[in-house]
Amino acid sequence: MPSVCPGGPSRETTGYEVKDLADTLHRAGAAGARVLWGPYTAGRRPEAMMRFPGGYVAELHEIITTFLTSG
Structure with a gap:
């Protein structure tokens, strides 16, 4: 399902469950990913x-x- 970001184009998005969000954000950031919003x-x-x-x-x-x- 397309997701519309304010001021940005429509994009397909996918959700993933992760065991440790803080660790995942840190590792993904080190690999060049950028947090758009959150956590x-x-x-x-x-x-x-x-x-x-x-x-x-x-x-x-x-x-x-x-x-x-x-009980």
């Missing part, structure tokens, strides 16, 4: 939008593990 919390899950070299845009979501216990 921010949506619900209880940290997220960020990044642009990678070549213009690829992806939304990154930290995996949240919830354990349900009964």
Whole structure:
């Protein structure tokens, strides 16, 4: 589904779940990626939008593990 960035062109985006968002942002930044916005919390899950070299845009979501216990 196309995502429209304010002031920018429509682009296809893809989301990825990552184990550690802060570490992923650091490593991706070292490889030339740029944070477009975030990190921010949506619900209880940290997220960020990044642009990678070549213009690829992806939304990154930290995996949240919830354990349900009964009585």
